[in-house]
Amino acid sequence: MADSTLIQTHALLLKKVVHRESDALLTLFTQRHGKLTVNARGAQRSTKRFGGALEPMHCLLVEVAKGRGEHFDLRSARVEVPRLALTGSLERMEAAGRVLGWLRKSAVERTPEPQVWQLVDNLLDRLDSREALDVSVPLASTGLALLAAWGWGLELESCVRCGRECPQGKAAFVDAARGGLVCVACGGARTRIDAAQRQRLVAAAQGDADALSSDDAALTLQLTETALRAHADIG
Ligand SMILES: [Zn+2]
Known part of the structure; x- marks a missing residue:
């Protein structure tokens, strides 16, 4: 993984921890790169940024990039395969x-x-x-x-x-x-x-x-x- 590369991959949300008021630190399990810790800036401020995509169980499509710190930054996220029958039980x-x-x-x-x-x-x-x-x-x-x-x-x-x-x-x-x-x-x-x-x-x-x-x-x-x-x- 080159540092500045934008990585697009399917992902599952394993964990979401809100920090610095509006940001969230996500643990994703991705199809291409395995488990990644990803910073989602502004995830809590507005639902516009990542929509309702930061939910577990659904198959997400995310774009992440190497951030300045030790973690990756989330650039985009959307639900690729919603699993509504699962989340309804x-x-x-x-x-x-x-x-x-x-x-x-x-x-x-x-x-x-x-x-x-x-x-x-x-x-x-x-x-x-x-x-x-x-x-x-x-x-x-x-x-x-x-x-x-x-x-x-x-x-x-x-x-x-x-x-x-x-x-x-x-x-x-x-x-x-x-x-x-x-x-x-x-x-x-x-x-x-x-x-x-x-x-x-x-x-x-x-x-x-x-x-x-x-x-x-x-x-x-x-x-x-x-x-x-x-x-x-x-x-
Ligand atoms: Zn034995």
Whole structure:
């Protein structure tokens, strides 16, 4: 990124903090450059400047330029893909808010993460669809896939301590904070997953968005957030 270049990119708003009365400091997750901290001058003074564009959940199109300070300056912003079905449902808003929270804590500033962008954009589109949906299922699948994209994928096929492979069709113990399966010889773990469930989690982690069932979602989300806490400060 050359310093004076104007960068146009799709973006998601992760965080907005008002400062100096009329300005706002934004944390954006952008398609082209990953997480960026951006100063939006006058964002609070009038809604004319950026319209109603500085809202989470929608896919924004922004132009940013390197500012004088350490942050970028927001030059323009508009909503490119409004997600009105999503923002009209509390349940879907909560699911989207949860994944944006993971991004806020785990994405690395100024590091392009195209795979992460794609996963989150796909999830938000799905949450915006009119289909009847147990939202925890795509959320949990996305969680597993995000762990893999960040290089923190859960090892669900062999023991993370001794490396011994867990044969297909066998139940196993999993400790997400330690990265995956822990075999009995290595002390096991509190959480036990049966063979079929383990297979579904492996498929979901490899990107099969329909692999998980509703019964898997709560456990999968718990494993995901335990793993995220072990790697990033997700609180
Ligand atoms: Zn072991």
